[in-house]
Amino acid sequence: xxxxxxxxxxxxxxxxxxxxxxxxxxxxxxxxxxxxxxxxxxxxxxxxxxxxxxxxxxxxxxxxxxxxxxxxxxxxxxxxxxxxxxxxxxxxxxxxxxxxxxxxxxxxxxxxxxxxxxxxxxxxxxxxxxxxxxxxxxxxxxxxxxxxxxxxxxxxxxxxxxxxxxxxxxxxxxxxxxxxxxxxxxxxxxxxxxxxxxxxxxxxxxxxxxxxxxxxxxxxxxxxxxxxxxxxxxxxxxxxx
Amino acid sequence: xxxxxxxxxxxxxxxxxxxxxxxxxxxxxxxxxxxxxxxxxxxxxxxxxxxxxxxxxxxxxxxxxxxxxxxxxxxxxxxxxxxxxxxxxxxxxxxxxxxxxxxxxxxxxxxxxxxxxxxxxxxxxxxxxxxxxxxxxxxxxxxxxxxxxxxxxxxxxxxxxxxxxxxxxxxxxxxxxxxxxxxxxxxxxxxxxxxxxxxxxxxxxxxxxxxxxxxxxxxxxxxxxxxxxxxxxxxxxxxxxxxxx
Numbered sequence: 363x364x365x366x367x368x369x370x371x372x373x374x375x376x377x378x379x380x381x382x383x384x385x386x387x388x389x390x391x392x393x394x395x396x397x398x399x400x401x402x403x404x405x406x407x408x409x410x411x412x413x414x415x416x417x418x419x420x421x422x423x424x425x426x427x428x429x430x431x432x433x434x435x436x437x438x439x440x441x442x443x444x445x446x447x448x449x450x451x452x453x454x455x456x457x458x459x460x461x462x463x464x465x466x467x468x469x470x471x472x473x474x475x476x477x478x479x480x481x482x483x484x485x486x487x488x489x490x491x492x493x494x495x496x497x498x499x500x501x502x503x504x505x506x507x508x509x510x511x512x513x514x515x516x517x518x519x520x521x522x523x524x525x526x527x528x529x530x531x532x533x534x535x536x537x538x539x540x541x542x543x544x545x546x547x548x549x550x551x552x553x554x555x556x557x558x559x560x561x562x563x564x565x566x567x568x569x570x571x572x573x574x575x576x577x578x579x580x581x582x583x584x585x586x587x588x589x590x591x592x593x594x595x596x597x598x599x600x601x602x603x
Numbered sequence: 604x605x606x607x608x609x610x611x612x613x614x615x616x617x618x619x620x621x622x623x624x625x626x627x628x629x630x631x632x633x634x635x636x637x638x639x640x641x642x643x644x645x646x647x648x649x650x651x652x653x654x655x656x657x658x659x660x661x662x663x664x665x666x667x668x669x670x671x672x673x674x675x676x677x678x679x680x681x682x683x684x685x686x687x688x689x690x691x692x693x694x695x696x697x698x699x700x701x702x703x704x705x706x707x708x709x710x711x712x713x714x715x716x717x718x719x720x721x722x723x724x725x726x727x728x729x730x731x732x733x734x735x736x737x738x739x740x741x742x743x744x745x746x747x748x749x750x751x752x753x754x755x756x757x758x759x760x761x762x763x764x765x766x767x768x769x770x771x772x773x774x775x776x777x778x779x780x781x782x783x784x785x786x787x788x789x790x791x792x793x794x795x796x797x798x799x800x801x802x803x804x805x806x807x808x809x810x811x812x813x814x815x816x817x818x819x820x821x822x823x824x825x826x827x828x829x830x831x832x833x834x835x836x837x838x839x840x841x842x843x844x845x846x847x848x
Contacts, residue, residue: 377817381791383798411833412824416792419770424673425687428694429662 371395371402380410445593452593456586463579470576646709653701661698664709669694671710671794672717678789679721681778685728693720714796714804718786725782769832776826784819791816 371379371392378384379392396403646667652660672693676686693716706712777785790801791812798816802809827833 373821374814374817377820378813380820381798383813408824408828408833409820412820412827413792415769415773415827415832416788416823417795419678419773419793420767421670422674422677424669424690425683427666428669428672428687428691429665430658430694430698432658434658434695434698 369395370399371406376402376406376409379406380413445596449590449593452586452590456583456590459579459583459586463576463583466576466579650701650704650709653698658698661701664713665694668710668713672713675714675717675789675794676721676724678774678777678793679718679782679785680724681774685724689720689724690717692723693717696720711800711803714790714800715806718790718804721786722782772830772832773827776823776830779826780819780822784815784822787812787815788819788823792820 375384375388375392379389382389384392396406646664649660649663653664669690673686673690676689676693677683680686680689693713696719697713697716700716704712777788780788786805787801790796790804791798796804798809798812801807801816802812805812807815824833828835
């Protein structure tokens with residue numbers, strides 16, 4: 363990093379020169395160069411002024427004392443609040459309840475079909491609809507079975523939907539053919555409207571058997587998930603009041 | 604800022620004239636007064652007592668260094684609440700790890716913990732992107748309050764504190780730096796540590812500190828010129844510094 367009079371100074375040399383941290387020989391030649399080069403001198407002066415501004419920043423008064431309390435808390439301090447700690451737990455419990463809800467609903471749907479296989483024609487119109495927008499009508503059915511459907515739950519039922527649909531097809535022999543040739547006799551009805559009547563029929567039929575559990579788990583899932591949102595909000599606002 | 608250019612050049616002239624030749628003078632001020640030995644002895648006693656679990660003794664160290672710690676945290680995080688959190692965390696970690704302190708300088712050891720605590724805070728901020736946006740929005744007000752509250756600043760007699768608007772602009776510019784560079788600039792330029800002290804606080808080689816510092820200063824200079832805090836063309840072309848050496 364030696365400097366001759368004709369060489370311009372690089373950033374690091376200028377910066378070190380501001381701090382007077384160049385080797386003595388290098389410093390001497392750098393100074394000599396500055397004396398002859400207006401460009402480098404201007405760079406140097408501006409860099410020096412920058413450092414001057416930074417050093418002129420006021421030393422701020424700490425907003426409070428950071429002394430430790432006489433009894434220092436256990437090894438892992440309560441970093442963040444209780445609310446912040448509860449967030450993952452409520453979230454996990456909420457997800458669990460949502461999963462349970464889905465399992466109960468699908469179990470009900472399955473057992474409902476198993477108990478009453480006498481109406482394969484009734485379920486058939488629903489199949490073409492299930493073929494194209496596969497998840498949506500199945501979800502509708504579940505949503506109707508237990509009214510409190512929350513946005514958070516949607517991913518879960520969507521994943522479960524194929525499982526709900528697959529055994530149904532196996533149970534009703536009419537289904538595969540109607541799947542391949544989507545209901546030629548049926549007029550082109552909007553899929554959702556076609557799906558609703560049998561779906562609500564299923565729900566009505568089995569309402570009395572499992573519905574309380576569905577409601578409980580569904581509500582539980584919603585409450586827990588909402589709670590986790592509330593906790594994370596309060597944890598946030600506590601941090602920056 | 605209407606008179607930004609004029610004001611900046613006045614500050615520039617004033618500061619350039621008063622920039623101490625030894626850039627480490629500011630924070631070592633008390634130590635250089637001849638009480639260096641006694642300070643270190645007191646510190647040793649406090650550290651030894653803290654090792655035996657004496658919180659009160661440790662709190663003497665807190666009292667001595669909390670201003671430094673908080674200011675490092677504030678300048679690197681740019682936000683008063685986060686800076687306070689990071690500072691508190693740092694002292695708590697320091698107390699818990701006091702048995703690991705073997706070094707010669709408690710200050711250097713503590714600074715390293717403070718720096719780590721600030722990096723932790725930055726990581727936490729990154730994990731809550733929404734929150735960091737809120738924080739950024741609040742920052743303007745927060746900084747204003749913090750800067751204004753610092754009117755009782757005990758800046759050295761040779762270093763008149765900058766006007767609060769200028770200080771805010773500089774803080775915003777600091778915030779815009781890559782974090783690694785911001786730490787180096789905060790320690791070396793804002794706090795006036797030597798390259799060696801900064802290197803030990805950051806766990807870096809001295810050469811890395813030097814090059815990061817120079818890059819950071821160039822970025823800062825360009826931003827300050829762009830914001831009218833520094834004149835684009837320097838007005839001091841008299842070459843008196845050259846003559847002085």
